[in-house]
Amino acid sequence: MSMHPITLKVNGKPHTLLVKSNELLVNVLRDKLFLTGTKYGCGIAECGACTIMKDKRSIMSCLVPAVVADGWEITTSEGLSKGDKLSPVQEAFVDLAAIQCGFCTPGMVVTATALLHENPNPDEDFIRDYLRGNFCRCTGYVAMSKAVLAAAAKMKEEAQ
Amino acid sequence: MKEFAFVNAPTLDSAVALLGELGEKAYVVAGGTNVMVDIRVGKRNGRTLVNIRDIGALKGISLQNDEMRVGALATLSQIAASELLKEKAPCLYMAANVFADPTTRNSATIAGNCAGASPAADTAPSLLALNAIAHIVSAKGERQLNMNEFFAGVNRTHLQPGELITHFTFKPSKSGFIKLGIRNSMAISIVTAAAALELAGDVVTTCRVALGSVAPTPVRAKSVEAALTGQRLTEELLAHAAERVREDISPIDDVRATGAYRREVAPVCVKRAVKLAAYGECR
Numbered sequence: 342m343s344m345h346p347i348t349l350k351v352n353g354k355p356h357t358l359l360v361k362s363n364e365l366l367v368n369v370l371r372d373k374l375f376l377t378g379t380k381y382g383c384g385i386a387e388c389g390a391c392t393i394m395k396d397k398r399s400i401m402s403c404l405v406p407a408v409v410a411d412g413w414e415i416t417t418s419e420g421l422s423k424g425d426k427l428s429p430v431q432e433a434f435v436d437l438a439a440i441q442c443g444f445c446t447p448g449m450v451v452t453a454t455a456l457l458h459e460n461p462n463p464d465e466d467f468i469r470d471y472l473r474g475n476f477c478r479c480t481g482y483v484a485m486s487k488a489v490l491a492a493a494a495k496m497k498e499e500a501q
Numbered sequence: 502m503k504e505f506a507f508v509n510a511p512t513l514d515s516a517v518a519l520l521g522e523l524g525e526k527a528y529v530v531a532g533g534t535n536v537m538v539d540i541r542v543g544k545r546n547g548r549t550l551v552n553i554r555d556i557g558a559l560k561g562i563s564l565q566n567d568e569m570r571v572g573a574l575a576t577l578s579q580i581a582a583s584e585l586l587k588e589k590a591p592c593l594y595m596a597a598n599v600f601a602d603p604t605t606r607n608s609a610t611i612a613g614n615c616a617g618a619s620p621a622a623d624t625a626p627s628l629l630a631l632n633a634i635a636h637i638v639s640a641k642g643e644r645q646l647n648m649n650e651f652f653a654g655v656n657r658t659h660l661q662p663g664e665l666i667t668h669f670t671f672k673p674s675k676s677g678f679i680k681l682g683i684r685n686s687m688a689i690s691i692v693t694a695a696a697a698l699e700l701a702g703d704v705v706t707t708c709r710v711a712l713g714s715v716a717p718t719p720v721r722a723k724s725v726e727a728a729l730t731g732q733r734l735t736e737e738l739l740a741h742a743a744e745r746v747r748e749d750i751s752p753i754d755d756v757r758a759t760g761a762y763r764r765e766v767a768p769v770c771v772k773r774a775v776k777l778a779a780y781g782e783c784r
């Protein structure tokens with residue numbers, strides 16, 4: 342199995358790594374960079390727990406061989422906050438208790454952040470449609486949808 | 502993760518050379534939404550991934566001399582957000598907008614959706630209805646393949662080892678698409694239908710109707726087309742013509758629906774796709 346050198350900028354920090362052909366980005370993030378917010382869920386692009394952001398768009402890191410990500414700049418759930426200050430989406434998830442076991446939360450929060458990049462004024466239907474690839478088996482989505490609406494309102498307020 | 506080898510193809514020339522060398526061992530990957538899953542579940546073993554994700558020549562959506570060109574690497578997100586396709590090929594635009602979920606759409610490409618050759622591929626019926634041409638390149642040269650001749654069976658196409666789709670072209674057309682899934686999100690279709698029409702007044706001058714998930718490959722509904730062509734498009738004609746779709750399909754029972762159910766709903770899907778094509782809505 343051949344090894345490939347790659348450079349990868351994660352949450353603004355550059356890394357140089359040696360990866361195997363069949364090593365997935367999700368595993369590199371978790372096992373080599375110890376960014377364990379990103380979860381390995383189904384491994385077959387169904388559940389959304391491994392969602393990260395590239396070019397402000399959500400993508401699933403279980404679908405990306407790490408070698409493909411050579412030169413990429415990506416954001417994981419750890420990169421959403423500024424120091425101790427949570428992002429508006431993170432804060433709204435906390436305030437509105439849009440979390441139960443927490444396994445889906447990082448992927449959910451990353452997708453919600455990408456959602457608000459794409460559409461800063463979403464309505465409930467837009468949110469439900471957008472988050473449809475992120476599976477949660479305990480909270481039931483209502484609180485999450487409300488949290489995204491609250492985050493949108495907060496971001497608009499902050500922008501003024 | 503299962504073992505696989507990997508090579509990067511940064512340019513079209515390098516991709517063609519690599520595919521020529523590797524032949525049947527090559528497994529082209531871009532967004533990875535099919536390929537990586539197939540590897541994970543052990544459907545494809547011992548292959549060398551050829552990464553074409555960054556080849557600029559395979560990207561973009563444009564209109565040239567009244568012909569649409571959609572690059573092989575156009576993502577479903579780009580198609581779903583394309584004002585050009587919304588106007589010039591609504592069926593493809595509609596299909597992209599019900600494809601999986603926004604995150605999957607950011608990675609999945611139109612050529613990958615076709616090359617995977619799932620009977621349920623969401624973009625396929627639209628490409629058949631649009632009479633789209635797949636432009637293909639290999640070390641031997643270039644060739645064109647009508648999408649109506651593209652699919653060979655479940656997960657099989659008439660692409661040869663060493664060949665790569667570069668782009669699709671088709672004429673703009675009034676068209677519509679509808680998908681019936683078991684739920685709205687992340688659903689693999691039970692039946693899909695696409696229709697592309699030309700009307701002179703209310704007379705159908707040309708029409709193509711295609712369906713997915715009702716046969717081993719996406720199929721044209723030639724009986725429906727014959728019943729509609731040259732006729733005034735009325736509710737009665739459409740009801741009668743749509744029923745004839747049963748002659749064009751051979752659906753099976755699977756985890757999503759029974760063949761009998763598919764036979765029941767296929768005419769409804771056809772009717773709605775034709776209405777969407779003709780009127781822009783299901784009225």
